[in-house]
Amino acid sequence: MSKVTHIKKGLKINLQGKPERIFHQLPLAEKVAVKPTDFVGLKPKLSVKEGDTVLAGDALFYDKYNPDIIFTSPVSGTVELINRGERRKILEVVVKTENDTIEYKKFNIPEINRNNRDAIKKSLLESGLWPCIIQRPYACIANPQDTPKAIFISTFDTAPLAPDYTFLISEYKSEFLKGVEVLNQLTDGTTHINIFQETRANNPFQAAKNTQINYFSGKHPAGNVGVQIHHLDPINKGDIVWTVKPQDVVLIGRFFEKSIFDARKIITLSGNVKKPYYFKTILGTSISSMLNNQITSKKEQRIISGNVLTGTQVNETGYVSFYDTQISVIDEGNYPEFLGWINPGFNKFSFYRSFFSWLQPDREFKIDTNYHGGERPFVFTGQYERVLPMNIYPIHLLKSILVNDIDKMEQLGIFEVAEEDFALCEFICPSKIEIQSIIRQGLDTIKKEFS
Secondary structure, eight states, X not given: OOOEEEEOSOOOOOBSOOOOSOEEEOOOOSEEEEOGGGSTTOOEEESOOTTOEEOBTOEEEEESSOTTOEEEOSSOEEEEEEEEOGGGOEEEEEEEOOSSSOOBOOOOOOOOSGGGHHHHHHHHHHHTOGGGOEEETTTEEOOTTOOOSEEEEEOOOOSTTOOOHHHHHGGGHHHHHHHHHHHHTTOSSEEEEEEEGGGOTTXXXXXXXXXXXXXXXXXXXXXXXXXXXXXXXXOOTTOOEEEOXXXXXXXXXXXXXXXXXOOEEEEEEEESSSSOEEEEEETTBBGGXXXXXXXXXXXXXXXXXXXXXXXXXXXXXXXXXXTOOEEEEEEOOOSOOTTGGGSOOTTSOOSSOOSGGGGOTTOOBOOBSOOSSOXXXXXXXXXXXXXXXXXXXXXXXXXXHHTTOHXXXXXXXXXXXXXGGGHHHHHHXXXXXXXXXXXXXXXXXXXXXXX
């Protein structure tokens, strides 16, 4: 029996609005977008202009610093809009679909074996699937010139309202296994498949061949691939590890089965909505296609592409981000709360046992975006260590980033972390510090220094 790694530190945030375990097929959205802002460190250069006709798999833009990394259209249609921000920064490339069917560009697929590693990489680059592969350290798109010491796939997510990948991937088991077979060819080391112990029985991920199956248990962030790497095979200076999300593994496997960029994905709608569901849709779909008559609350809502800890705020006219598999909806916290700290708070979630709600650990809570206070002095409290299951000193690392001490960052574990690993620290932070943005600042600094 394989060893189980028990993650003891962390926090379970049990929220109302978990998606019902039923698949709903959405019609093809009228508009789909690929957003350069979804990709860390990307400097996009356009391959199309407004009015161009594209097939699914045609290039929309590429990376200025690495032109081999291409970003392709998930659908066929017409490039309707290239949305720009300040200093003409490209924010979105919007493709308008022309009918209910998708026309695909055909690709030449190499045989899947280690001798064809360069050809496999070339196919992934040309199809636009290479951005599915994320590199640690730096939590950015992997460099195709590198060979990682290992590849990690976390097959579960412990974030609030996250989809159940065991249920989700049951629809695409063969494509997932094909994707793992492809990824095996890209490393001389081990491909790790990390599975949640509670879903071990009849788990479809265990059928993956030529891989190392690892089991984990515990609270969030047990599902974070960075935490798993830390406990299985820590990253040292000079090491390179690649990570891929389960649905992105499916996209890779489907590409090698069908020779097309078939960007179908399953996105969950969860939180404060009428009917939380698993929606069968497509990468980059418009959020309005999922929110049709779903929001009934009279309060102002915040729509998040991703989970409530690490996701990005979007509006109803926006689009699902490239890496996200869920849309979360919660109430805005833009209201005053007179003497709120006096109330017993049976309906309020609290990490610090400030309210009596801690007596009901299994209760589902409804939260909003209220900070319950403003930014305060950044002091040592010892609280971050209670939710960060990694052998590092979080406040020391954060302060080394703030003073731009590169040597200290390196010594304190900057190579091992990503923003999502510190999301709970930000959630419980008594100083109301935007910790994830500080971690990204440190990663960008260290990448510039060592790349």
